[in-house]
Amino acid sequence: MTELFALLNFGGYIALLLWGVHMVQSGVQRAFGAALRIWMGRALGTRVRAFFTGLAITSAIQSSTATGLMITSFAAGGLVALTPGLAAMLGANVGTTIIVQLLSFNLTALAPTLILIGVWLFRRHQPSRRRDLGRVFIGLGLLLLSLHELVLLFAPLQDARLLEILLDALSGQPVIALLLAAILAWASHSSVAVVVLIMSLASHDMIEPSLAYALVLGANLGTSVNPLLEGAGDDDPAARRLPLGNLGTRLAGCLLALVLLPWLPTLMGVLSADPARAVANFHTLFNVAVALLFLPLLTPYARVLVRVLPKRSDPNDPSRPQYLDESAHEVPAIALGNAAREALRVADMTQSLLGMARAGFLRDNRHRIAHARYVNSAIDRLDGAITTYLATLDQDAMNQDDHRRLDEILAFSSNMAHAGNIATSGLLGHTATLRKKGWAFTAAQRDELTTVLDRLMRNQRQTAALFVAEDIRSARYLAFEKDHFRELEATAAERNLQNIQAGRLDQAELGSFYLDILRDAKTVNSFLVEAAAYPILAKHNELLPNRLRENSGAPE
Structure with a gap:
């Protein structure tokens, strides 16, 4: 001992x-x-x-x-x-x-x-x-x-x-x-x-x-x-x-x-x-x-x-930058244009992930989940390459407009990457859970979900268009989409609460799962709005400092 x-x-x-x-x-x-x-x-x-x-x-x-x-x-x-x-x-x-x-x-x-x-x-x-x-x-x-x-x-x-x-x-x-x-x-x-x-x-x-x-x-x-x-x-x-x-x-x-x-x-x-x-x-x-x-x-x-240890170059690798030309660093405007073109590739891949998620809820697409993870990994690496490319630009050679555009590109690429992460781990992950548990949505839920994902894909295309061509009216319209997704979530939450109160626990479990899907869709839409609409609105002084109502009795 x-x-x-x-x-x-x-x-x-x-x-x-x-x-x-x-x-x-x-x-x-x-x-x-x-x-x-x-x-x-x-x-x-x-x-x-x-x-x-x-x-x-x-x-x-x-x-x-x-x-x-x-x-x-x-x-x-x-x-x-x-x-x-x-x-x-x-x-x-x-x-x-x-x-x-x-x-x-x-x-x-x-x-x-x-x-x-x-x-x-x-x-x-x-x-x-x-x-x-x-x-x-x-x-x-x-x-x-x-x-x-x-x-x-x-x-x-x-x-x-x-x-x-x-x-x-x-x-x-x-x-x-x-x-x-x-x-x-x-x-x-x-x-x-x-x-x-x-x-x-x-x-x-x-x-x-x-x-x-x-x-x-x-x-x-x-x-x-x-x-x-x-x-x-x-x-x-x-x-x-x-x-x-x-x-x-x-x-x-x-x-x-x-x-x-x-x-x-x-x-x-x-x-x-x-x-x-x-x-x-x-x-x-x-x-x-x-x-x-x-x-x-x-x-x-x-x-x-x-x-x-030579560098491996796969021409078919989606994470390989196509427009980040190192020789353009001496001309910030050209370098920013290259980064913007690369950021649009991130947006295109995010659009494909949303399409995979939509297909996954409509039919059994489990074989595409592995491909979606591959695409999402490529998005993350490409977003990192864009950030690195912009971080190495000569800050002293850039004017105020160049700095503003650099911030816009970083915000767009980062938010698109976040949207792709939620589409993969959240929306596509829910499709796997749906098949594993053998659940089936009601006809109303199925139709509503299809409409939601279609709307999400449309908002994503509008976000990419706003990034290329600034339009204050379209940016304001896209920002209002957050209210629509917020109302969808509130309606689904109220419906699920009524099922629980009525003792319909079988519907309540599926309702909670459906509510999680809508919340992930709302999160994706929020990233889309922050990617392009908010920078445009902020530039034109169209955003309030916060959402709180002015109150004279508020503590100082």
């Missing part, structure tokens, strides 16, 4: 360590996440600037995995070139060593104070940046407490014969030790937690220096796998260039370090006689050395990655 409790304590303290790391990461990301992303997107320019940007971001959020996922998403969206992206990943790897250096000192006495400050900030304030900083302080306190308890737990294990045998076996197998630490770091999404655990083992002389350094190499290698698996979900091989390139630099560094492993204990012993400090120093030295080695080689390295 003693061994079982010791194992449970060990697992609990490891979980507390991981949770502390998670709270620090999530707290910083919640407090500064949006600002960090914006700053990173602007700062990833040259290799040197990108390197220090990655270092600074990771020093703040203490997760090279999170930074790697952000940089990978920027690279996949075309916001950052491959060479600066690789430099930023090298900086992120160095940045994650800072907290390890801090934790190598005995800061356990600060843990209660940090937790006290964190709980006060978290409980005292509503959701805000201060509340999120409270999470950071609590996480740091839990980190220090878990480390202290792990140190106390390992103290009596120094004489354990079984553990000594296992660690001795690993001492002669540095490659196996590296793979074991890599798996642990990949599973925990944190090299910090694994390296800190290695420091605890080294501080009690439970592992030899050479084994400790092999485990540190594995921890560094393991966290480079996460962005490759999670950040490159695109089928295009080009989307995997950055995470695979980062994995390649770490793998090359690990192989070189394994060759030098017999001489590393002597070298690290010169820097510090404390085993825990030596582990932290080696973690930092390894990442700095890899950065210094690869920074001058990133340009040819990037060319190799481009050649090995």
Whole structure:
């Protein structure tokens, strides 16, 4: 039983360590996440600037995995070139060593104070940046407490014969030790937690220096796998260039370090006689050395990655932009025209989704649901490409009318994409539920639903026409359509309530389902109105600030 409790304590303290790391990461990301992303997107320019940007971001959020996922998403969206992206990943790897250096000192006495400050900030304030900083302080306190308890737990294990045998076996197998630490770091999404655990083992002389350094190499290698698996979900091989390139630099560094492993204990012993400090120093030295080695080689390295992972171009892929010409960036008016033409493609695909939904309610069209999801995914990617294209325009070269048109294009494309999402997950999803449950609408419901979807498709066509040719009268007419769909929902809700009151529960269940369909149709129509009618009405000062009636007795 003693061994079982010791194992449970060990697992609990490891979980507390991981949770502390998670709270620090999530707290910083919640407090500064949006600002960090914006700053990173602007700062990833040259290799040197990108390197220090990655270092600074990771020093703040203490997760090279999170930074790697952000940089990978920027690279996949075309916001950052491959060479600066690789430099930023090298900086992120160095940045994650800072907290390890801090934790190598005995800061356990600060843990209660940090937790006290964190709980006060978290409980005292509503959701805000201060509340999120409270999470950071609590996480740091839990980190220090878990480390202290792990140190106390390992103290009596120094004489354990079984553990000594296992660690001795690993001492002669540095490659196996590296793979074991890599798996642990990949599973925990944190090299910090694994390296800190290695420091605890080294501080009690439970592992030899050479084994400790092999485990540190594995921890560094393991966290480079996460962005490759999670950040490159695109089928295009080009989307995997950055995470695979980062994995390649770490793998090359690990192989070189394994060759030098017999001489590393002597070298690290010169820097510090404390085993825990030596582990932290080696973690930092390894990442700095890899950065210094690869920074001058990133340009040819990037060319190799481009050649090995060429960009896949499918001419029949609906998500592939057809009009977003990069050479037109120097003339904002032309670039805006290209983006507007691409946004109309989004509108055409949204129209096809509404047609699929209409067909799905009239006849069994379950085989089209998979195709609808494919089209909806293409809409989302195309909307993202339009946003990226417009975001990279030279803002200083644009006049007031250009800025207004840019906002109109973004609003139109985004709202059309949202309408397509509701048509797919909502309306088409309801058709699947209808078939699964074997329900059948009444003749009145069927006719009304057909009329509603026809009206929705007509409004979608009018929205696309308004986006091309501005007409205040047509925009006002389209805006009034919201009242029609609101009245439809209210009438159906009243009818369903009467069925419930009359005890017609079989009709009430189908009535509630039918009401959900009308609500989704109303939501789609709202997105259509916001896509084109509202921008035109706002431009001509035809919109009220809100829908509340003026009331002189309202509180000031």
